[in-house]
Amino acid sequence: MGKIVSDKFTVSPIHLFFVVYVSIVDVGIMSFQREIVKDAGTDSWLSIVIVGISVHVLVWMIFRILSAQKPENADIVSINRSYFGKVIGTSLNIAIVIYLVAGAFVSFRSYLEVVKIWIFPMMNMWPLSLLLLGLIYYTVSGGFQTIVGICLWSFFSILFFFVPLPLLVTDYLHPRNLFPLFDHSAMQILHSTHRMAFHYLGFETLLIVYPFIQEQAKSRKWAHLGVLSATLMYLMLLFIAMMYFSQGQLLRTIWPSLNLISMLEIPLMQRLEYFILSVWLIKILANISLSLWAACHSLKLSFRVKPRVSLIVMLALFVLLQWFIGNQEEITRATTIYSNIGLYFIYIFIPIVFVITWLKKKVISL
Amino acid sequence: MGSVRVVNRAILIILPCLFISSCSNQQIVDRINLAQSAGYDLQDKRVKSTILVGNNLEKDKMTVQILETVSESSYDMIPRLQTKANKTIQYGQMRMVLFGSDYAKKGIGPILGSFSRDSKITSRLQMGVADKEASEILAATIKSHDSLFLMNMIEKNMESGNLPRSNFHTILYSYYGAGRDFFLPYFVTERGLIKLDGIALFNEDKWVATVGIREVFIVKMLTENSRNGSFMIPLRGSDSEQYDYVLMRSISSKASYRVISSDSTPAISISIKIKASVKDIPDSVRLKSRQDVSLLENELEETLRKETEDFISLCQSKKVDPLGFGDLFRSKTRNWNEEQFQAAYSTMKATIKIDLDIVQTGIGK
Structure with a gap:
């Protein structure tokens, strides 16, 4: 630990932008609007802004924690060991690994569910899920640089579809739906903020990929830019969905972004949403691979487990879990459990580590 | 190294999946x-x-x-x-x-x-x-x-x-x-x-x-740009016994809504700007000077306003809201309540202002 990672595996600072963006934006982008509008209605944009700002603060804390480590190039595995001792540190590391794998599984399962419902309601999902698992294995075993490459492509593929969206549906937008402003109580906005925070989970992989970034001081701005673009993407899709659907309609729509796309018609392609869902595979692949790679890497650092072995075990676990978490209701329950744990992780664990780092610095400088 | 093996293995896994998934659920159009x-x-x-x-x-x-x-x-x-x-x-x-x-x-x-x-x-x-x-x-x-x-x-x-x-x-x-x-x-x-x-x-x-x-034109004018819509308007002829008719064709229009009061008797004002062409006019109407045109404009405006009022009161009496007045009040009032608005809907006052512009009247004199 603490050793310099060879240039063969590192990426330049700008790539951190794609990593952070991709780790935040996942399948939830298809459905988050309904969840936050349910509580805060016309004011739900406020909750995105609040969560966005809080994540900027957390990213700032993460950089503070990581750059303060004495042997440079530390990651959360070594930090946990040195801050909490062998026993607690190792259990924390195991918890983080489980958390990362669970996050990857939730993305994997939710994507398959969307595909099943929208495109192939009758199809047996096993061939598709095995195909996806094969792709994941291939990407993760390719190492960090491969994953960053996939992140880059997934960023552009999504941008390509979602940025022209507002222009194409202009006729159907009702700006009146955004008003009145500030019509909801602080409690309602807090509920919606809580729901929105789920959709930002993932950026904490920063704690693990940090040593793989060259010139870390320069990478800060890219990480923040990644968070900012994710926030802008969420805001844009929220505003479009709110103006496109009436509120009652939005609350009955499980995947507002996909419904929106289904209005568009281009020559030869009557159902554009099928195509976008297929391209979405790249996005999901990047997402899952990033989490699994982080999990394998943490295992390697804490127990010297070979990544290939742990990866196969994890993928086998995916197959096994797919038996147990089969329907929409179970997926929702699994997602909720995962998300709530994630919230504790980012809003409690990271600040605690930050405070310890800060105290340590004080003690040393005294 | 191992990477070739990985690729081979990946292909071995992926290919059969492609074959399996492409064959299920096939639907050929004929x-x-x-x-x-x-x-x-x-x-x-x-x-x-x-x-x-x-x-x-x-x-x-x-x-x-x-x-x-x-x-x-x-x-x-x-x-x-x-x-x-x-x-x-x-x-x-x-x-x-x-x-x-x-x-x-x-x-x-x-x-x-x-x-x-x-x-x-x-x-x-x-x-x-x-x-x-x-x-x-x-x-x-x-x-x-x-x-x-x-x-x-x-x-x-x-x-x-x-x-x-x-x-x-x-x-x-x-x-x-x-x-x-x-x-x-x-x-x-x-x-x-x-x-x-x-x-x-x-x-x-x-x-x-x-x-x-015919009246659907009013709905089009109130909900969107009424381009290409047409509306037949009766004019009082010179002998006042018989009506003459003018066919008005909309070139573009824009309706804007304003809430005047949102208490127990809601009130709104609707202002409509419309550009229209009048191609066929009866002989009794002469459009020689600017004054003639504005006289005709006033007459058309008055008819449109009357018909719009009729349409809105029809909506009120039938308790339907195709123009989304409720939504308009919702966007302007905090703690808007649908039931309260429904109860007050029939008493809602609508002031309508129409600004009509005749832009072209055909190519012949």
Whole structure:
């Protein structure tokens, strides 16, 4: 630990932008609007802004924690060991690994569910899920640089579809739906903020990929830019969905972004949403691979487990879990459990580590 | 190194998956029946469903097949119709749904709900109401050799006629949205021919009132740019016994709404700017000077204002809100309450101001 990672595996600072963006934006982008509008209605944009700002603060804390480590190039595995001792540190590391794998599984399962419902309601999902698992294995075993490459492509593929969206549906937008402003109580906005925070989970992989970034001081701005673009993407899709659907309609729509796309018609392609869902595979692949790679890497650092072995075990676990978490209701329950744990992780664990780092610095400088 | 092995292994895993997944769920277009238009009627408290299936047996020639079934509910339409067809019926390309008058009066909510949950139903689906039986109107389209005859009729009338724009998405928008009601195109048959004869206004999901195709222009003008809409306006002739008529064709228009008061007697003002051309004018009207034109403009404005007022009071008396007044008040008032507004709706005051501009009157003098 603490050793310099060879240039063969590192990426330049700008790539951190794609990593952070991709780790935040996942399948939830298809459905988050309904969840936050349910509580805060016309004011739900406020909750995105609040969560966005809080994540900027957390990213700032993460950089503070990581750059303060004495042997440079530390990651959360070594930090946990040195801050909490062998026993607690190792259990924390195991918890983080489980958390990362669970996050990857939730993305994997939710994507398959969307595909099943929208495109192939009758199809047996096993061939598709095995195909996806094969792709994941291939990407993760390719190492960090491969994953960053996939992140880059997934960023552009999504941008390509979602940025022209507002222009194409202009006729159907009702700006009146955004008003009145500030019509909801602080409690309602807090509920919606809580729901929105789920959709930002993932950026904490920063704690693990940090040593793989060259010139870390320069990478800060890219990480923040990644968070900012994710926030802008969420805001844009929220505003479009709110103006496109009436509120009652939005609350009955499980995947507002996909419904929106289904209005568009281009020559030869009557159902554009099928195509976008297929391209979405790249996005999901990047997402899952990033989490699994982080999990394998943490295992390697804490127990010297070979990544290939742990990866196969994890993928086998995916197959096994797919038996147990089969329907929409179970997926929702699994997602909720995962998300709530994630919230504790980012809003409690990271600040605690930050405070310890800060105290340590004080003690040393005294 | 190991990477070659990884790639080989990945290919070994991926290839069979591709083969397996490409073979399941295959639907080839000339081996299925595409249900493109559908109709629902009430028949002795049972639902009669009708579909039109288009078959492209020869190039550029479509034969339309009609299938009917009667059932306890609208939900088992497809399985029941399948027992009458030799190919699998697919409804992913359904573009038109017509409701019979009894069905529309009883409420089309169940259909709207079930369609909105179905990912196969496109947002661009068109819907309509028939004066009597939907199946009768659908049957009348068979000789046109176009299984989407009604949909095309609706879309062309939205582009170049009086019909305001709508589709399945906007219908759901108004149906589920607070403070709005939707409307559907209304069809009648006239000596075996189908005619678009206005719009049917709905309260919640029930058909309660009808507006003729002439007055539909007012609705178009109030909801969107009324480009291409036309409106016949009676003028008091010189001998004042007989009316002369002017045909006004809208070039562009814009309606803006303002809330004046939102307490127990709500009030709004609507101001409409419209540019129109008047091509055919009777001999009694002379348009020689600017003054003549503005006299005509005033007369047209007055008629439009009167008709708009009539339309709004019709909406109030029938308790329908196709223009979304409730939504307007919702966007301007905090803690808006739908029930309160519904109660006050009939007393709502609307002030209408119309600013009409005649821009061209044909190429001859």
